Amino acid sequence: MADAVANTSPTLADGRLLLRPWCDADAADLHAAVRESVASVGRWLPWCRDDYGMAQAMAWTTHCRETWQSGTQFAFAARDASSGDLLGGCGLNQLNLPHRSANLGYWVRASRQGHGIATAAARLVARFGFAELGLIRIEIVTLPGNHASRRVAEKLGAAFEGMARHRLWAWDRAHDAALYALIPADLAQPAAAQKAAMSS
Ligand SMILES: CC(C)(COP(=O)(O)OP(=O)(O)OC[C@H]1O[C@@H](n2cnc3c(N)ncnc32)[C@H](O)[C@@H]1OP(=O)(O)O)[C@@H](O)C(=O)NCCC(=O)NCCS
DSSP states (O other), rough: OOHHHTOOOOOOOOEEEEEEOOOOOGGHHHHHHHHHHHTTTTTOTOOTTTOOOHHHHHHHHHHHHHHHTSOOOOOEEEETTTOOOEEEEEEEEEEGGGTTTEEEEHHHHHHHTTSSSHHHHHHHHHHHHHSSSOOOOEEEEEOOHHHHHHHHHHHTOOOEEEEEEEEEEETTTTEEEEEEEEOOGGGGOOHHHHHHHHOO
16 A cells, blocks of 8 residues: 555644645755754654754755655644645654554744644544555654654554563663554544543
8 A cells, every 4th residue: 555655645634733745845944943942852763963064954854755755754844724834754664564553753943842743633634644655554663752742642642552671762772662552443533531431
């Protein structure tokens, strides 16, 4: 199914957010968003540095176009549906096609964090992964101390599956990571309803 999607350019929307595959026209907004977010996003994602320039932004949009076309990554720019402001990025990567799974990543620019944007964007992208790519499992892998990211995974309804040893390589060393996963049924009902069902 990933092959069939590779030639499309879908728009994901929920009324508040508009997600489209990254394109070259996003590069200037991406550059500005990254530069304002070095302290908060760069703490957890090594590519977000204060020397991030337009060349890196263009390289990212090119990489996203190529990997979308090859069906190896599906990365979206998230924008405010009303203002058009770039809010951040959310996408599926590290596809394991034989087993129909992928990794879900997200980031939100510093000035727009704390308003439910990551959770809403991640929900749209996870639904896309299950419905359009035919995935049966989507992982969220985060550094143990990244409480905001872990909370996003929990609010999505992902199950915490444990601490995976040496699951991530970043800043030139191995890190243990908190492993969460979604299966399609997890998105079938609101996370709050699931919690109530589990505790009854
Ligand atoms: C993680 C990130 C994407 C969250 O974006 P966001 O739009 O602010 O997320 P949401 O508003 O949907 O949810 C964030 C939740 O984390 C909570 N949170 C934020 N900081 C927290 C902290 N230090 N400790 C505990 N919870 C925290 C918020 O209160 C909120 O939960 P709530 O709705 O129950 O109150 C954003 O902080 C970010 O870009 N971080 C850097 C990049 C990153 O870590 N990406 C994930 C890599 S795995």
